[in-house]
Amino acid sequence: MSAIRYRKIVVERFGDPEALQTVEATLPALQTGHARVKVLAIGVGFTDLMARTGDYLLQRKVPFSPGYELVGEVVDFDTAGQNPAWLKDGVRVAVALTKMAAYTEFISLPLWQLVPLPEGLDPHLAAAVPLDYLTALSVLDTHGRVGQGDAVLIQGAGGGVGQALTRLGELRGLRMYGTASADGSEERLARQGVTFINYRQQDFEVELREREPDGVQAVFDHIGGTNLTKGYRLLAPGGVLVSYAFSGRPGHMVADTVRGALRVQLMNLRPGRRAALSMVPNEIKTDHAWYRSALERVLGMAHRGEIAPRIGAVLPLMKAADAHAALERREITGKVILAAT
Ligand SMILES: NC(=O)c1ccc[n+]([C@@H]2O[C@H](COP(=O)([O-])OP(=O)(O)OC[C@H]3O[C@@H](n4cnc5c(N)ncnc54)[C@H](OP(=O)(O)O)[C@@H]3O)[C@@H](O)[C@H]2O)c1
Known part of the structure; x- marks a missing residue:
């Protein structure tokens, strides 16, 4: 499939929640060993707020999209012949990133980073887990x-x-x-x-x-x-x-x-x-096997109801600035989820 046009939220300059701006971008054609993913839901963590102000050790340079965790649907993939049985177009996956980039409608990711969602697990709930x-x-x-x-x-x-x-x-x-x-x-x-x-x-x-x-x-x-x-x-x-x-x-x-x-x-x-x-x-980056088995395990627990992250609010991705502002005013307790579609 060809390039995909999409929107993402980026920190244009370090600062207050208004620093979060919507921009349009193009997702390049599929690379070998990667999947292109349509994002459904993104978990917001306190770290995102720190990174927005430029006050985070693993800081990315501006402009960048905040967010370490997302749930999405695989659009297409290229495994170079090493096809895991669960990997199909449309399959839902959860991801924790090693570099912030999750506030986006589409993302290209290396295959090792995708962990399949248990059938029927709510994507908003799953995005609160990784x-x-x-x-x-x-x-x-x-x-x-x-x-x-x-x-x-x-x-x-x-x-x-x-x-x-x-x-x-x-x-x-x-x-x-x-x-x-x-x-x-x-x-x-x-x-x-x-x-x-x-x-x-x-x-x-x-x-x-x-x-x-x-x-x-x-x-x-x-x-x-x-x-x-x-x-x-x-x-x-x-x-x-x-x-x-x-x-x-x-x-x-x-x-x-x-x-x-x-x-x-x-x-x-x-x-x-x-x-x-x-x-x-860093632990995800250095130990892919730990990452995959740990994420599979906690997603399974969420599916069985053994863990139930408390969702404080679900807001559209394009309202990310409002989500950050509300969190800073301490108006929301519980996890904030950004819905990308
Ligand atoms: N090491 C890692 O890889 C890693 C991964 C994820 C997150 N983090 C970091 O972990 C921290 C927590 O993240 P989060 O997303 O869970 O944040 P969060 O949801 O905002 O929770 C932070 C909690 O800290 C409490 N708090 C504030 N000041 C405190 C104090 N002086 N003593 C005790 N508790 C205090 C607050 O409690 P009340 O609201 O009840 O006052 C709040 O519930 C952040 O600094 C984040 O960057 C690290």
């Missing part, structure tokens, strides 16, 4: 290596990644403490057996010391700064601090990520406890 749940699997299994009965502290337990951590943690039988502040957090977390700590009103270190005097097996942190030191101090012998972002000081995230990553490396030199960094786009 990045948050792959991050949760990386944090819990690859780096945290936690198991049944372990006590863990989950920072930001009500956010996208936080919800994935609490749900998978519940299924693994973890004893969970979670920080949050949004309205309704306490009730929502209680339903998953998570003990709520309001990070705006309580000091999580004081609370945890009282409740877990022998320390916790793991702390999962996306804030950085003093949280890292406090989290590390809470670890029981053999425990692990897994850091997966450094988002505590908007506007300083690149510098804080570089500094924070170094601190994690230094902590890891001390005996008795571990510290680890999770960076999923």
Whole structure:
């Protein structure tokens, strides 16, 4: 098939949500080892907002399309004769990208990146799964290596990644403490057996010391700064601090990520406890087999109803600026999905 005309949302210049503009583009003819995909739904993550302002470690240069995750339908493909049985025109796939580019109506992707959607799984629900749940699997299994009965502290337990951590943690039988502040957090977390700590009103270190005097097996942190030191101090012998972002000081995230990553490396030199960094786009790039099996697994869980990401809003792709603005005003809790068609 020939070139396809389509629209995408790009960050023209770093800045506020108005920096997101619609542009027309042409998808080139099919390349060997690739598929061309018509996008149905895109998951919006906090990382997209950081990248829009130019404050993200794996920053793309402007102009670029934000977004790490999408669900779409295969338009055509060229496997050079290595045809997996599931790959057909029209088949629905989910994808997590290694470089942001998801706010688009069409995209060309290498075949290894496409994971088939279980038959009948709602594309909006599926688009809420890839990045948050792959991050949760990386944090819990690859780096945290936690198991049944372990006590863990989950920072930001009500956010996208936080919800994935609490749900998978519940299924693994973890004893969970979670920080949050949004309205309704306490009730929502209680339903998953998570003990709520309001990070705006309580000091999580004081609370945890009282409740877990022998320390916790793991702390999962996306804030950085003093949280890292406090989290590390809470670890029981053999425990692990897994850091997966450094988002505590908007506007300083690149510098804080570089500094924070170094601190994690230094902590890891001390005996008795571990510290680890999770960076999923890089983990996908370096381990395609992990990516494919982990994404297949969580999509299967979504299909069976074992995980059910909370969708806060579904907006048309062309309203991406409104979605970012609403998220920044904290008007939406739950995952935001952009519908491309
Ligand atoms: N390492 C990776 O590969 C990877 C992958 C995906 C995402 N990330 C990063 O992970 C972070 C979370 O992403 P997301 O999409 O889940 O964001 P999100 O949905 O916006 O959730 C962030 C949560 O953080 C909570 N929070 C804010 N300040 C806090 C504090 N001082 N202490 C504890 N919690 C606090 C908020 O809770 P309340 O609303 O309840 O106040 C919010 O629910 C982002 O920094 C993102 O860039 C990293």
